[in-house]
Amino acid sequence: MEHHAQQEDDRGLLGRLFMVRHGESTCNSVHRIAGQRDAPLTTLGRIQAEKVAARHRGQEFDRVFVSPLSRAHDTARTILGERGPAGPSVVVDDRLMERDFGSYTLESKSILQRRHGIAEYERAMNADSPTMRGGETAEQFKDRVRAFYDEELLPALRRGETVCVVSHKYVVELICRFVLDRPADESYDLRLPNSEMLRGDRVHSYVKNENETMNMVYDWIVVNHPIVFCAGLAAGLLGNLAGLRFATSPYLLLVLLVLASVITMCRIELENARTFVTDRGILRSVALRYLALPLVLAAALRWWDVGDTSTVAFAAIFLATPSSVVAMTVSRCLGGMIMPTFAQVLLSSLAATVSFSAVLAATLHQGVAPALAISAATSTGVVAAAYLLVGRLRRRFPIRTAKYGERNGYAAVLLLTAFIVLVTLKLDLADFTTHAPTALGITVGLRLVAMLFKRRGHVQTLDDYTAMTYPNIFVVVVIAALTGNAALEQVAIWTLLPMFVLSFFDSRYARSLVVAADDTRWPAVLGLGPTPARRPAAGPDLGTAPTTVTARS
Numbered sequence: 001m002e003h004h005a006q007q008e009d010d011r012g013l014l015g016r017l018f019m020v021r022h023g024e025s026t027c028n029s030v031h032r033i034a035g036q037r038d039a040p041l042t043t044l045g046r047i048q049a050e051k052v053a054a055r056h057r058g059q060e061f062d063r064v065f066v067s068p069l070s071r072a073h074d075t076a077r078t079i080l081g082e083r084g085p086a087g088p089s090v091v092v093d094d095r096l097m098e099r100d101f102g103s104y105t106l107e108s109k110s111i112l113q114r115r116h117g118i119a120e121y122e123r124a125m126n127a128d129s130p131t132m133r134g135g136e137t138a139e140q141f142k143d144r145v146r147a148f149y150d151e152e153l154l155p156a157l158r159r160g161e162t163v164c165v166v167s168h169k170y171v172v173e174l175i176c177r178f179v180l181d182r183p184a185d186e187s188y189d190l191r192l193p194n195s196e197m198l199r200g201d202r203v204h205s206y207v208k209n210e211n212e213t214m215n216m217v218y219d220w221i222v223v224n225h226p227i228v229f230c231a232g233l234a235a236g237l238l239g240n241l242a243g244l245r246f247a248t249s250p251y252l253l254l255v256l257l258v259l260a261s262v263i264t265m266c267r268i269e270l271e272n273a274r275t276f277v278t279d280r281g282i283l284r285s286v287a288l289r290y291l292a293l294p295l296v297l298a299a300a301l302r303w304w305d306v307g308d309t310s311t312v313a314f315a316a317i318f319l320a321t322p323s324s325v326v327a328m329t330v331s332r333c334l335g336g337m338i339m340p341t342f343a344q345v346l347l348s349s350l351a352a353t354v355s356f357s358a359v360l361a362a363t364l365h366q367g368v369a370p371a372l373a374i375s376a377a378t379s380t381g382v383v384a385a386a387y388l389l390v391g392r393l394r395r396r397f398p399i400r401t402a403k404y405g406e407r408n409g410y411a412a413v414l415l416l417t418a419f420i421v422l423v424t425l426k427l428d429l430a431d432f433t434t435h436a437p438t439a440l441g442i443t444v445g446l447r448l449v450a451m452l453f454k455r456r457g458h459v460q461t462l463d464d465y466t467a468m469t470y471p472n473i474f475v476v477v478v479i480a481a482l483t484g485n486a487a488l489e490q491v492a493i494w495t496l497l498p499m500f501v502l503s504f505f506d507s508r509y510a511r512s513l514v515v516a517a518d519d520t521r522w523p524a525v526l527g528l529g530p531t532p533a534r535r536p537a538a539g540p541d542l543g544t545a546p547t548t549v550t551a552r553s
Contacts, residue, residue, distance in 0.1 A: 013157040014179060017200030018059070018164040019172045020079065022071040023048040024194045024402060026526040029269040030337050031109050032517075034071075035101040035135070038529035041071050043271035047398040048195035049078035056197055057081075061088040062161035065152065067096040067168060068532040075195065076166040088164075094532075095148040098168035101125070102135025106517040106526075108335035113223045114507070118216045125170070145174045164197075176203045191215060193403035221410040223333050226503035232417035233497050236424025248422040250481035254378060256419045257474050261325045261386040263412040266405025268328060268342050270391045276343035281455055283347070289453045289468055290348040294320035294355035301362040311438050313363040314491050318442045319449065320359040321471035322348035322379050325386075326416065329409070330470060330503070334510040336462040337525075344467035349383040352376075364485065371483050378475045416474070423477055423493045431490055439494035443502055446471060454513075459521055462513040469506065473499065 023045030027034035041049070056079070066076040073092070080087060104112060104124065113121045116131045124132045128139075153175070156163050165175065173190045179200055190210055192198065198206060221228055276282060297316045304312075323345045331341040353376055360371045393401045450468035454461050473492050480489035515521065522528065 013154075014200030014203070016157055016160075016162040017153070017179075018056075018061070018162075019175060019198045019200070020052060020075065020164065020166045021169050021172050021192050021194055021196065022067075022069075022075040022166065023078075024269075025071040026528075027106070028194065029272075029339070030526070031332050032106050032526075033101050033104050033109060033112075035099065035105040036069070036097055036531050037105060038069050038531055039071055040527050040529065041074050042269055044269060044394060044398055044402065045071065045194065046074070046078065047271070047395065048402070049075040051398050052195045052197050053079045053081060060162060061164045063089045063091060063156050064164045064166065065091045065093050065096060065148070066166045067098070067171070068092050068094060069097055069168070070529060072096070072166050072168060076164075079164070079166065091152070093148055093152065095144045096165065096167040096171055097532075099141045099170050100135040101132065103133040103517075104135070106522055108514070108517075110223050110333040111335040111514070113219060114333070118219050118223065122212075122216060126173075141170075142174060145171055146178065149175060149178050172198070176207065179203050180207065191407060193399060193406065195399050196403070218407070218410040221413050222329065225329055225333065225413045226500050226507070228413055228417050229420055229496075229500040229503075232420040233424055233500065236421040237427070237429075239421070240425050240427055240429060245425055245427075247426055250478045253419055253422065253474070253478050253481070254382075256415050257325075257378070257478070258382055258386065260412040260415040260419075261382055262390055263405060263408055263415070264325045264328055265342070265386050265390040266393070266401050267409060268390075268405075269339050270342075270387065270394060272339060273343065273346070273387075273391075276339050277347060279340070279343065279460075281458065281460065282340060282343050285453055285455070285464055285468075286344060286347040286351060289449070290320070290322060290351040291355050293449075294359050298355070298358040298362040301359070311441075314438055314488065315442055315445065316359050316363055317476065317488065318446065318471055318473070318492075318495065320352070320356045321473065321476055322352040322356060322383075323467045324470045324472040324474065325383070325412075327466045327470040329413065330466045330506070331463050334462060334466065334507065335514040336466060336510075337460060338463070340460040340463035341467045344463070346383060346387060348467070349380045349472075352379045360479075364483075371479055371485075374479045374482050375475075378478050379472055382475075419474060420496055423496070426489070427493050428490060432494075435487075435491045435494045436497075438491055440498045442491075442495055443498040447502065447505075459515045459519075459525055462510055462515075465510075465513055466506070470499070 023041045025034055025039040025045055026042055027037070027039040028045075029042050052075075061080075064076060064080065066072055076090070080090070109121070112124075112131075116124070116129075120129055120131060123129045126138070128137055153163065153165065165172070167175075169192055172192055176190060176198075180203060190207060294316070297319060301313065301316055323341075325345060327341050327345060328338055330336075331338045356375055356379065357372045360375060361368050364371055390401070447469050450465045453468060454464035458464075473495050476492040477489060480486075480492055
């Protein structure tokens with residue numbers, strides 16, 4: 001009875017508890033697990049911290065508990081600002097460090113999800129699983145966070161203090177479990193976004209909006225997008241066979257592409273784009289693959305005067321087609337760094353104004369001018385516009401935009417699947433023997449070209465391959481539809497089938513390209529610092545008030 005009464009009293013204190021997950025870190029940006037590795041904040045992470053500080057500027061804290069890892073420590077420093085000696089007491093507590101994920105540390109989340117399945121991955125991250133070797137058990141992790149909760153957090157709240165905890169995703173979610181008094185063996189993912197401040201008395205309303213089953217379904221759609229795309233192809237073909245053939249407005253198709261591009265880019269670290277756009281290796285690859293090679297082809301095709309419905313003309317058009325935003329999703333799911341792929345998507349789209357246009361001019365004998373205008377609008381224009389729009393959204397709404405992109409990646413996959421279904425219904429199945437061999441040859445050829453032009457043994461090799469392997473066939477479909485080039489449209493639609501079927505080959509081939517989690521280059525690439533040691537004395541100064549430290553495990 002007394003225990004129950006104490007719980008009721010504690011619930012009344014929760015209005016003075018605030019919890020914050022740190023801003024985006026370098027590991028978050030490449031979709032890898034940081035655990036107790038000291039991954040610093042990205043540019044967006046710092047912007048997110050500034051945004052949450054501005055949003056809660058009038059909120060006064062008596063005590064701030066913070067993890068010693070720099071991503072949490074720097075977030076706390078930004079939230080507190082320059083409050084001087086009158087500021088809150090700051091306690092750096094080792095028990096607030098993220099869980100040690102053992103063999104999962106620095107692994108790609110998507111690779112783990114594909115290797116072990118979504119459910120097993122969630123079990124490993126929230127409880128225990130034989131797939132994770134070393135690190136902390138769920139019981140060890142729970143015990144140390146529970147000790148902090150019972151020995152530091154609750155006593156501070158009972159003293160009437162207003163408390164802020166700045167820590168990590170799984171630490172904050174575990175505290176939420178304690179607040180809700182959930183069973184110890186229950187595990188779930190709250191999808192807590194970076195830098196969103198969560199009040200203790202609102203945890204229940206936040207949790208009830210999360211659906212564990214649907215969250216896993218959404219993750220499955222993203223990670224297994226090739227299966228989803230192939231299912232869309234199958235649905236379109238079946239509908240076509242059933243006599244549901246109809247023409248879809250190319251403008252509707254273009255809208256689907258724009259929406260999918262915007263959603264995909266919401267979760268990309270655009271603030272660091274300049275680093276990759278000016279990378280010499282990427283510039284060299286784009287210059288050779290998307291400028292030199294297509295221009296040489298355009299000159300040769302002009303010399304030979306090939307017909308605009310010939311296999312050679314079709315092959316040249318697809319070889320000159322810039323990279324697709326789909327490549328960024330593929331990079332994420334195969335364990336790439338994502339941003340190098342984005343850089344190739346952006347640069348190849350810019351190069352398309354010259355090279356793709358030149359190939360179209362050399363291969364199309366009719367409708368050249370409209371094709372060039374449509375090419376500039378649909379390839380270069382869409383990517384550039386999406387980049388500028390999302391970049392602005394991430395600066396103005398850094399927490400909400402990143403949260404939206406993370407939670408709605410599945411929506412981009414479904415939008416592209418809808419595109420695939422709609423265009424597949426336009427297929428003339430009688431032309432299978434005419435166009436299917438050409439489509440297969442194009443997709444195989446693109447993979448061979450990607451293997452030739454990718455860098456060897458580089459941390460960005462996988463991104464090189466994915467960017468060059470997935471051309472923006474969707475744009476070719478739109479261009480062909482708007483210019484009335486039925487033959488090119490049919491080949492483009494047929495090409496979607498082998499492109500996504502062969503993505504299963506890409507999943508296997510990627511294993512030889514992805515950089516292993518224990519590769520010695522990761523600390524430099526991600527800016528990882530040494531894991532803070534257990535400190536028996538004073539910790540680092542947050543630039544606010546005197547800092548005390550508890551070094552208990």
